[in-house]
Amino acid sequence: MKDNDLADLVQKNLKGPRYLVVDDDIWSRDVWDSISQIFPNRNNGNRILLTTRENEVAMYANTSSPHEMNLLDLDNSWKLLRNKVFGLEHDHPLVLEKIGKKIVEKCQGLPLIISVVAGHLSKTAKTLNSWEYVAQTLSEIIACHPNKCLGVLGLSYHHLPNRLKPCFLSMGNFPEDFQVDTWRLIQLWIAEGFIRAPAGSRKSLEEVAKCYLEDLISRNLVMAGKRRFNGEVKVCRIHDLLREFCFIEDEMTKFMHVVRTPFSSTQKPNVRRFKFPSKSGGGVAPPEAFIDPPLVARSKYYFSLLNLPFEPRIKLVGILPIYRHDPIIHGFFSRFNLLRVLAIFNTNVRFESFPLVITKLFHLRYLQIRCFGNIPESISELQNLQTLICDGHSLDITLPEKIWMMKNLRYIRL
CATH class of the missing domain: 3.80.10 (Leucine-rich repeat, LRR (right-handed beta-alpha superhelix))
Incomplete structure (x- = not known):
């Protein structure tokens, strides 16, 4: 069907009872504007649930505070892995719980990685030796599923404005779990020539760099660590999986x-x-x-x-x-x-x-x-x-x- 015909069909089918529509992974304001017109508003309790990786899009779609998803803590990470591997109604061997929590701890609270690792564990022997081997080779296991992990996260990178791409890739310079001081990162960006003040702007290069950093944080590509009393980011880092993505993109683009x-x-x-x-x-x-x-x-x-x-x-x-x-x-x-x-x-x-x-x-x-x-x-x-x-x-x-x-x-x- 053509887009217009499909839009008409959806709109006609939603004119009856109340509806709940989930729009998953919306990337831009323009996309939201184009599809939001399809849904009839009859003031009868209809609801649209929108998910996005862009805070700006969330605020544009609804000016009320969006619900921000946090990384899973250790207990919930283990529950997700356990349920994916053994099912909701099945008990797990207690001998695997300690090594299982060690595995999910390396996933750093990202459900996407936990699900991929759980899929791998469900196909391996439920023994202590097998799970210890998985804990030791976790990076290789994730790399074997590029479409499920790196490819999905890569979408966030490819939707970045060109001015932000080198700044993000430079975050891959630092070791795993390395929290870089914001002042140091900003001076590196300026020295590398990544920061350009817009024409006619009175902002200093440092102020522009801080805006770049906040933009990357709002897109969930950079994780803010400690913040100062005025809200400025003191230290920051990236998730280990995004760091692996940076390595791949570095080699492809010769960055x-x-x-x-x-x-x-x-x-x-x-x-x-x-x-x-x-x-x-x-x-x-x-x-x-x-x-x-x-x-x-x-x-x-x-x-x-x-x-x-x-x-x-x-x-x-x-x-x-x-x-x-x-x-x-x-x-x-x-x-x-x-x-x-x-x-x-x-x-x-x-x-x-x-x-x-x-x-x-x-x-x-x-x-x-x-x-x-x-x-x-x-x-x-x-x-x-x-x-x-x-x-x-x-x-x-x-x-x-x-x-x-x-x-x-x-x-x-x-």
């Missing part, structure tokens, strides 16, 4: 390359952003394997001491590993003349002193590093630097006078 194996001398990915995940995030090659990564790199993220891509000469001060300057460090950093973002997030490693070779990376916009000693005068050579985050061991740090002559520097954190 970022997740380095898990050594670079081949003949095959190096032509990607501008590189992430070196922690060992717990899937394992990476030894540090010496990354001495010669592609020189086209614009952004590099390190999250582990073991992933710093040069052979360290370490001395121990208390429990802090300290990296001394040596030709390997100089040789590595000097390769990346086009680098714009260098972020070393590890809190257990510091350089003995500020690596002077970094001051030669003219295009650098964002620098996050931990080192002893003062910031050198040569930092002023980084005329494109916007954000400087330097954590040191000493309580007394002296800033060079020339740092105030850096016209693009907008954020310093010591």
Whole structure:
């Protein structure tokens, strides 16, 4: 049938008794406007239940407060898994309850994942060993059902405005369960060039970035952690399943390359952003394997001491590993003349002193590093630097006078 004929048929059939209509997964105002006209309103108690992933659409359809669905807690997650696997009227072996709760805890309260995992468990042996194996290989099981999990969640991403897509994909840079500070995330977005103030707008880039973040939260793609007293988001993160989606989309669009194996001398990915995940995030090659990564790199993220891509000469001060300057460090950093973002997030490693070779990376916009000693005068050579985050061991740090002559520097954190 044609759309108009179908609309007429639905409308005629709803003109009799009271009706309840469920409109599932509405994506935009235009879609709601086009179908809401079909339903006759006779003021006799008719009701329309609308579901959407967009808070904006919910408020547009009905200005009263929408009912926001929360993630399931551990008890309700276990009940859902148990009922899906054993049925409502069947008892479950008590020996499986502990490992079952461990499985659903990894699902992080998302019913979609719990249902997929329950479908897998219903086809496996109801033994402790079988369920322990499922708990260990949960990521692989979810990846085997892309249409049921990643494909469904991918719809939210594909409906994003283009301005928000790189901001969302950048959330995949961080390790599992990593809660990133909002101020840090915003400065990274600005340095990466993701934030653009609308023409004629008086908003600062930080204010625009905060709007972007709130938009992603309202679309249920980013999870707000702690909030400040004024309602601003203090920390945020994404669900592990969305993080897996980011990895897939990163590789498809060449947005970022997740380095898990050594670079081949003949095959190096032509990607501008590189992430070196922690060992717990899937394992990476030894540090010496990354001495010669592609020189086209614009952004590099390190999250582990073991992933710093040069052979360290370490001395121990208390429990802090300290990296001394040596030709390997100089040789590595000097390769990346086009680098714009260098972020070393590890809190257990510091350089003995500020690596002077970094001051030669003219295009650098964002620098996050931990080192002893003062910031050198040569930092002023980084005329494109916007954000400087330097954590040191000493309580007394002296800033060079020339740092105030850096016209693009907008954020310093010591």
